[in-house]
Amino acid sequence: MSESAGLLDDLLAGKHRALARVITKIENRDPGYRELVSGLYEHTGNAEVIGITGSPGAGKSTLVDKLAEHYREQGETVGVVAIDPSSPYTGGAVLGDRIRMASNVGDMDVFFRSMSARGNLGGLSTATADAVKAMDAFGKDKVIIETVGAGQNEIDIVGAADTVTVLVPPGAGDNVQMLKAGILEIADIFVVNKADMDGADRTVQELTEMVHLGQGSTTVDAGHHGFDEVEMDLDMPTDTDPWKPPIVETVATDGEGVVDLVETFTEHRTFLEASGELTRRRRQRVAEEIRTLLRDDAAGLVEDELDDQGGVGTFVDGVMAGDTDPYTIADDVMGPIRDCIEEQ
Amino acid sequence: MSTDQSQRSIRCLVAKVGLDGHDRGAHVIARAFRDAGFEVIYSGLHKAPDEIVQAAVQEDVNVLGISILSGAHNTLVPKIVEGLKEYDAFDDTLILVGGVIPDDDKAELKELGVAEVFGPGTPMEETVEYVRENAPER
Structure with a gap:
């Protein structure tokens, strides 16, 4: 009791070591971790939680690095939880996302934590959501979750993040088709990273088409409208418009498009708040947490x-x-x- | 393991510091640790002591393995130890050094707080076993 209470106080006082240790306790499911998370709860809800997912090698880590750098330039503090797969045989793992965090070295206000999936198959570890709470309570303005390189159905991120970003590398044309019923459904924002590569235009185009088709199907009841009427591109979403996932092009290695992406995050945030979607998502998250x-x-x-x-x-x-x-x-x-x- | 309430795992940071581009050994160790069931964070090449400290603190690793083949261990290791102390992370992190370290320097490093020095040709099992036995509890 006293140990975890002290740890909680240290975390709230802004001690990095305490935050690190709390996350370890959460990960290990140590005796007393529930008490800790329960103590964190009242201090959460202030951070903006952004999820980044996409196939292995799509550039998630590099993009996260550039996003963190951008937020730091704006004077905001950043927490990152990056999940890598664990071995199904030994439980061991090599967590390599940290290597890409080259732009934020020595900056303690970017708190980067690598996590092993520990056998969980949804692209996150079971401890991820609680680790995000710890960073939120610590006072991070932005918390970024980077999933395991995800293929089709690793969609746990939806339950953990306010804004879900799906990275699609160029030339994923065939994959786009293949992924339709899985990961592409969960995107609030699409990012075509490596936009300087051949095939990027085509990928953007295919995603655009897909988004439009999806839009058509959700507005079935407004059937007297033609498709061309639904295609209004630059409208800011109002509280009645459904969100249409925008497609942002980036070149994460040199930071191109990162400002656009951050603006898109802000737009989505505005939508979430104005439409009541944020509350709905958070209610759903809490319900799921209670059930779990x-x-x-x-x-x-x-x-x-x-x-x-x-x-x-x-x-x-x-x-x-x-x-x-x-x-x-x-x-x-x-x-x-x-x-x-x-x-x- | 799955029925166990608590799921402890040994976390290791395998670190390359300074102007030393030889990372084959670090890769081999990272792989061996992974296969031993540890969670390994690899720092990447050419890291400054600050970066290693930042990583060790944030990742809350039980074990910090520093690989140095450049001969600069007497300058780099003290900086890392100092940094860890600054963040209260020195006492419960097992510090290991691997690479080419002259015998005379070994004693000095141990004095500083390095738990063990593993030179070239150390059998992998020995290192893994040492970590299993000595990794501080979290």
């Missing part, structure tokens, strides 16, 4: 009950011997827990 915690707790209770009744091994023996089956066992194990709940 309860699921974990319930799973823990069930595990304990299972151990009390002799452990899973004895039940398996029973099934293998043909005396019973998994369904009956599940009913039996759940019985006492169910009784407790029904008594209330």
Whole structure:
């Protein structure tokens, strides 16, 4: 108790080491981490959380570096959580995103933390959302989450970020088709990075078409409007217009387009606030968080009950011997827990 | 491991400092640590002591492995140690040095707070085992 309380105080007082240690405790699921996160909660909600996802090698880390540099020039503090995959065999990982943070070396006001996915498949680690809270409570103005190089369905980022940015490298034409039902659906903003490469124009064009098609399908009820009427490009979104994901071209290696991108973030932020979408997203996030915690707790209770009744091994023996089956066992194990709940 | 409530992992920063472009050894170590189940953060080449300190503090690594083959260890390592102290990160970070370090300097580095020096030809298992046994708890 006293240790985590002290740690929390140090974090709120702006000690970098405390922030680092809190994130470690969150990652390790240390005893007491829940108390910590619960203590962080009231100090959160001020940071703007931006998610960056896209295929491996799309330039996520380099772009994050340039974004952080830009924000620092504006006098804002930045936290970055960068997730890299972990080995399914050993659990080990090489976390290489930090190498790209060349523009912010020695600047402690960019707090960069590498995380291993620790076996999680959604592109984030289970600890990511809580780590973001720690940075938020620490007082970071912007928190950037960089996902594992994501392919099709690594869409956990939606639950963690206010603005989801999907990087699409040029020449991903075929991939664009392939990805349609996954990662491209989650984008608030598309970035065609490496825009100086051949094929960038085509990728931009294909994305534009896709966005327009998507727009068509969400406005089905306004069917008397033709498609050409929906195509108004430069309108700022008002609170009634749905958000149409803009496509921004960048060359992250030399910082080209970064200012455009930051402006687009601001536009999206304005939209989120004006339309009530921000509140909706945050409510959804909290609901999901409550459910996840309860699921974990319930799973823990069930595990304990299972151990009390002799452990899973004895039940398996029973099934293998043909005396019973998994369904009956599940009913039996759940019985006492169910009784407790029904008594209330 | 998955049923365990707590999921500890040893985090290591493999760091290349100063004007030393030889990173084969650092790569081999990073890979071996990964295969041992550690989480490895690789600094990249030509880092200043400040950058290593920043990385070690923010990443909250249990182990900082510094690879130096340039002979500048007597200037670079003290700067890193000082930086770690400044951020209260010295006491619970295991500092290792790898590379070409003359015997006379080894004692001096250890005096500074380096836990162990691994020279050329050290078997990988030895290093991994050393880290497993000595990595400070978080």
